[in-house]
Amino acid sequence: MLRSHKECLKLGLSIVLAAGFALAEQGRINAQPIAKAAAEQEPAPPADQTFTGTKACAACHFDQFMKWKSTPHAKSFELLPEKYQADAKCLPCHTVGFGQPTGFKDIKTSLDLKGTGCEACHGPGSKHEEVAKKYANQKLTPDQEKEVRDSIWKIQPGNACVACHQMQGHHDSSTPPELRTKK
Numbered sequence: 001m002l003r004s005h006k007e008c009l010k011l012g013l014s015i016v017l018a019a020g021f022a023l024a025e026q027g028r029i030n031a032q033p034i035a036k037a038a039a040e041q042e043p044a045p046p047a048d049q050t051f052t053g054t055k056a057c058a059a060c061h062f063d064q065f066m067k068w069k070s071t072p073h074a075k076s077f078e079l080l081p082e083k084y085q086a087d088a089k090c091l092p093c094h095t096v097g098f099g100q101p102t103g104f105k106d107i108k109t110s111l112d113l114k115g116t117g118c119e120a121c122h123g124p125g126s127k128h129e130e131v132a133k134k135y136a137n138q139k140l141t142p143d144q145e146k147e148v149r150d151s152i153w154k155i156q157p158g159n160a161c162v163a164c165h166q167m168q169g170h171h172d173s174s175t176p177p178e179l180r181t182k183k
Ligand code: HEC
Pocket: 042, 052, 053, 056, 057, 058, 059, 060, 061, 118, 119, 122, 124, 125, 126, 128, 129, 132, 133, 136, 145, 148, 149, 150, 152, 153, 154, 155
């Protein structure tokens, strides 16, 4: 039987949180802010944004970029053996936005969308960049800061992590068994 919509949402959220915490236990990721971000109600950012790539984000978010660069997410494309680097079975989780119109296509044309980049978790950010650029080089008023923040997800809604980390959602991993180093 289908549960009520509200119950489903709650279940979805608890899966995200459980995954966040399970991953946090493996180290490197602090689940506390993830729980906080997922629990907060956020207005939806403007629709129809295109992917800008990680470098464009780094231009304004250097600290976050440097932190991200030291995580396994930054190198998740390089994990793929060469014969899989154009394989549609692998790319949805090892690149940004593969299969979407402005997402990763191939390594020549979309170098800056390889790996689990910023927009894999925050969603595409072209309009966020436009909004932020209106206020570049000035101190933001609280209203302006809200406008900028509301133009991108703090974390995409739904099972943002579990979309790729399926094992945490008790499905088997999509990664071929012979390539797994840990179980
Ligand atoms: C022109 C500068 C600029 C660019 C480019 C930019 N941002 Fe931002 N972003 C900001 C500013 C300013 C804020 C407001 C908070 C702050 O001052 O740090 C912000 C806030 C955010 C937030 C917080 C959202 C929230 O709900 O609180 C996220 C997440 C974010 N940016 C991600 C990104 C990502 C991902 C990209 C690349 C697609 C990107 N930004 C590109 C300037 C920029």
